[in-house]
Amino acid sequence: MKEERERPRRDILKGGLAIGGIAATAGLPFWSKLALAQDETLVPFTDVPATFAAPPVVPGSVHFLDTREVDSFYTPVEDFYIVQHYDQPEIAEADYRLRITGLVDNPTVLTLDDIKSRPKVEIDAGFECGGNRPSVFQGLIGNARWGGTSLRDVLLEAGIRPEGIEVVFYGADKGSETIRDTQAEQHFGRSMHYTDALQPDVMLAYEMNGEPLNLYHGAPLRVIVPGWYGVANVKWLDQIHVQDRRYMGRFQARDYVTLARRDIGGVERWEERSVTRMRLKSSIIRVTRGPGGHTITGFVLNDGTPLRSVEIKVDDGPWREAEIDATSTQYSWKLFSYAWNDATSGEHTIVSRVTDANGQVQATEAEMPEKRTRWENYGQFPRTVMIS
Ligand SMILES: Nc1nc2c(c(=O)[nH]1)N[C@H]1C(S)=C(S)[C@@H](COP(=O)(O)O)O[C@H]1N2
Ligand SMILES: [Mo]
Helix, strand or coil: CCCCCCCCHHHHHHHHHHHCCCCCCCCCCCCCCCCCCCCEECCEEEHHHHHHCCCCCCCCCEEEHHHHHCCCCCCCCCCHHHCCCCCCCCHHHHHHEEEEEEEEEEEEEECCCHHHHHHHHHHHHEEEECCCCCCCCCCCCEEEEEEEHHHHHHHHHCCCCCCEEEEEEEEEEEEEEEECCEEECCCCCCCEEHHHCCCCCCCEEEEECCCCCCCHHHCEEEEEEECCCHCCCCCCCCCCCCCCCCCHHHHHHHHHEEEEEEEECCCCEEEECCCEECCCCEEEEEEEEEEEEEEEEEEEECCCEEEEEEEECCCCCCCCCCEEECCCCCCCCEEEEEECCCCCEEEEEEEEEEEECCCCEEEHHHHHCCCCCCCCCCCCCCCEECCC
């Protein structure tokens, strides 16, 4: 628990630059190099069609960001991607209730004030939609500082009974689902094994980058599971239910399910597996040109395992090490930059790969197990740029 609220770093950065008036970026922290200086320009990707544009934030629809424009450690709330599968319910704070039900010793109903009066925690967490992919140039991403309270403490007070193994999170948003010939109204729901739900970093968040959570991101309360794909972060949370068996809702058991060829105890099978922890992934998102040369920037997301390196390859050249933002935290995204000082004019293919502290290396798409669904796209993502 943090005693004092820290301001998001981008605010500090703005203030610092205004007062300091520092001209060069040398000596400044990594993230301050991201904002384009006057003498810097974006180098065009030739793999991005001229017509490509990030959709505006419109009520009820999906939004992804233009990753070429990422220029801060914290994604501004107005740029952060938005995904939901049903409606966007508007919940009056005064009417809000969080029900904790099922196999608990103390079933509870909490108001927003009850939740806010609990000890506050803040955590930097970046995540991507499990459906993030090259066709949107990885725009279903964001990194924010989340403020809220510990889910673990709430669950411990409710007292999960010995037979309670599955913790289900329900959102207030609803839609109609058809299963065979039956139609039923359903609320968005996701579940976790109780050992995952009791991990100390899982939180009930009511703030994003120091502001109250807005409608699009799940006001007034959502789950944040650091290190997991976005789908775990249930928005408009209004019930937590503990049960003694698997939850079978659509977004747990049928959708957000990866179908991939795997070795199952020595037998090769098509395995269906729910999207959970983020897989080790890096991607290049922008190239800039300044007086000193070119800079390649990208991001890394994973489950929180420390990283060993990020490397860049230009055309058929060797892998060369990039610099990882040293101020990144365990569950934030990790931005990286590479000083591409020997760029020659013409079109080039550039790609990144990340290696974690366990020696796991981000593979190429061709090296990965055969996969039949769009979920969990984490192979290397080659980009093409034109150097003038
Ligand atoms: N209640 C509810 N929560 C939800 C969803 C939803 O449809 N309903 N979508 C999930 C998915 S698939 C993602 S990727 C994230 C997106 O969170 P964001 O819109 O704040 O970026 O929310 C998750 N939480
Ligand atoms: Mo998602």
